[in-house]
Amino acid sequence: MYRFESDFDRKLTILMIDDLNNRFGLGDQLVFSPHPSGLVRGVVKSKACTGEFFLLGAHVSAFQPTDQTGPLLFMSSKSVYQVGQPIRGGVPICFPWFGANKADSQAPGHGLARIRVWEIAKTERKGDTISVMLETTIDQLNLAYTLAFGTQLDLSLAITNVGDHARECEAALHTYFQLSDVREVRVFGLETLGYLDTLTHKTMPATGQAIRFTEETDRIYSGEVASIAIEDPGFARNIEIRPRNSRSTVVWNPWVAKSIRMPDFGDDEYLRMCCIETANVGLNRISLAVGQQQSIAVSISTRNHCE
Ligand code: TA6
Secondary structure (H helix, E strand, O other), rough: OOOOOOOOHHHHHHHHHHHHHHHHOEOOEEEEEEEEOOOHHHHHHHOEEEEEEEEEEOOOEEEEEEEOOOOOOOOOOOOOOOOOOOOOOOEEEEEEOOOOOOOOOOOOOEEEEHHOOOEEEEEEOOOOOEEEEEEEOOOOEEEEEEEEEEEEEEEEEEEEOOOOOOEEOEEEEEOEEEEEOOOEEEEEOOOOEEEOOOOOOOOOOOOOOOEEEOEEEEEEEEEOOOOOOEEOOOOOOOEEEEEEOEEEEEEEEEEHHHHHHHOOOOOOHHHHEEEEEEOOOOHHOOEEEEOEEEEEEEEEEEEEOHH
């Protein structure tokens, strides 16, 4: 059963979920329900796909097109599900900074967006696609995040400066992809871009080759690309990633030692995942004049090898 802090907490959550289903539910294709942790989630079931997201962090935690025998997104079996803590896996949103906060070493890694509860703004069904818009405002920057669960997963984060002065920020859709075996996959689409190796702090030239994972990998590629493909022979599929308005792409696998150091990540889970993150970070950070809006988006789909 669900783990609630108190009977009051349980009743409050159930009242909130009833209200969400009355206002935003879409029959049996979008139902809000309590996760065993007590967190509120939306569950998508349509002819096109199944999916799941949490109000915490507007966090997409599952997506599986109906022609796939397994999920596209990786979720750690050790993830914590608690307001104020990031969920490990799926699509965490890094905002308004990426990585450590340069001005405050005590600030939470990857910012505040992924550890706070967002509000549902609207939901919509178009054919077999279920769309959900979630919103929050952080430090006078409004975030409107649209999730579209269909034959592909479309994610679009609109950032608007609602304050009274120009601002800079960083944003990343930190997507964890489910793999058969990270040692067997190749990542195509970034071979012409240079990158910052965040482990050595060295700027590296384009390799001209697909990425293979043989050790801890933590790279920030700079430049816009139309598409990235994860070729996964074990699952006989490519995962196709099409970023939009993204000038950075982060590629990460923690490998053995870092996996062991992460309490919310299984020691051998690095074998079944990699992160390909659609981002605008570092020198490619976002600048917003008063009232200005910028979006960053990504579409995620599959192509089976037998096709
Ligand atoms: O995706 C790159 C990265 O910045 C890595 O350095 C690693 O720290 C990862 O994000 C996960 O960060 P998290 O704060 O979610 O543990």
